[in-house]
Each structure stands twice: as structure tokens, then as C-alpha cells.
Amino acid sequence: MEAKDVPSWILALEKEDVEFIKNFVVNSGSLKEIAKVYDVSYPTVRIKLDRLIQKIQLNDAIDNEEFIQFIKKLSIDDRISLEDAKLIIEKYKSEKERKEK
Secondary structure, X not given: OOHHHOOHHXXXXXXXXXXXXXXXXXXXXXXXXXXXXXXXXXXXXXXXXXXXXXXXXXXXXXXXXXXXXXXXXXXXXXXXOHHHHHHHHHHHHHHHHHHXX
């Protein structure tokens, strides 16, 4: 998979979130096993997973907005560079987040 094909929801995650996903998959999705890996309680792992799900859903919702789809299309059509598209989208997301606070 090329870097340009990596979904933006993955790129929006922190390193520890990606590590959690890796451990989750390696342990066949067993929250009990994840609790052992992190040496925490099952409810703590459940809370971490719920927060991770919310991050992914929020990023997916933002990525499906019309403006972001337009910018992505411009990049796909080589009308703007991938780097410029990423910069525009990140600026848009940060401005939107700032306004929502």
C-alpha cells in the first residue's frame, strides 16, 4: 500500500492508538487479552476502545464533507498536489474544530 492510499482516519490517530489497534488485531479482538497486555482492567480497555471508535467515526464524518471531497478530487485529477491537498484539508479541519469549541 502506498502512503497516498492510507486512509485519513489512520493518519489522524496518535501512535499509541495505532499500537492499540495492532495489539487488538494480534490478540484476535479479545479485550480480555488486551487488558493483560496493557496490565489494566477490562473496563479500562473498553473505554479506550470506545474513545478510539469515536475518533475514527469523527474523522470519517469530517472526511465525507463535501468540501474535503472536492479537495481530494482536485488532487486525484492532478489539479493540485497531494501535499497541497493535505495542507488545505488539515487547515479546514483545524478551523472547523476551533469554531466548534
